Amino acid sequence: MPxxxxxxxxxxxxxxxxxxxxxxxxxxxxxxVGTVRDLNDGSTVAEMELEHYPGMTEKALESIAADARRRWPGIDVLIVHRVGRLKPLDQIVLVATTSAHRGDAFASCEFVMDYLKTQAPFWKKEQTENGARWVDARVSDDAALARWGIGPGNAGE
Structure with a gap:
């Protein structure tokens, strides 16, 4: 299952x-492979909790993988994303892409990760020394996705 x-x-x-x-x-x-960091935005992170909507999340990830396959015919994509409570150094996400040649594998892997960071329906809450806080989207993640020609209004098209 991809x-x-x-x-x-x-x-x-x-x-x-x-x-x-x-x-x-x-x-x-x-x-x-993305992992939980012990420091984010200047605060020590003791734990991160990832939430999602079952069914909706998988459908969004499948759409991301399908978009990558349209852009790079012949590749294959695997996305494994964890949810629940995670500690620093725990693995969060695996994106793996395969192709006949390295250029398509590298580009498609980066595309999937950029797309996933902004378009996948996950919500992250960190436990810090100052209490719990929700993690906001980063402008840099939107900029990374924009270089693929995808903006807030045309994701998945």
Whole structure:
């Protein structure tokens, strides 16, 4: 399954091996693993809680993967995103893309991650030394997505 939302951790080696086994013409695999940081916006983070809407979130992730496949025909995409309570150093997200050549693998992986950061329906709440706070979207994430020709009004088109 190319998209999963789960509470349990994932194993990078296992996930990539399964993705590669599905297609013998793969010449390149690009991966991104996001982890919980212990510091954000000047505050120490003890824990992060990720919330989502089951069903809606998976559909949004599937749309992101489909958009990447339209832009880079021949690639494959895997997105594994965790939800629930996570501690610093815990893995949050895995994006892996495969293609015949490295250029498409790198570009599509970066595209999926940029798209995911701004368009996927996840909500993050951090526990800091000053109490709980919701994590706001960053202007830099919107700028990263804009370079792919996607803005707030045309995501998924």
């Amino acid at each position: 998209v999963r939302v789960q509470t349990e951790d994932f194993d990078l080696t296992t996930e990539v091996a399964q993705l590669r086994a599905a297609n013998p013409s793969i010449g390149a695999v690009a991966c991104f």
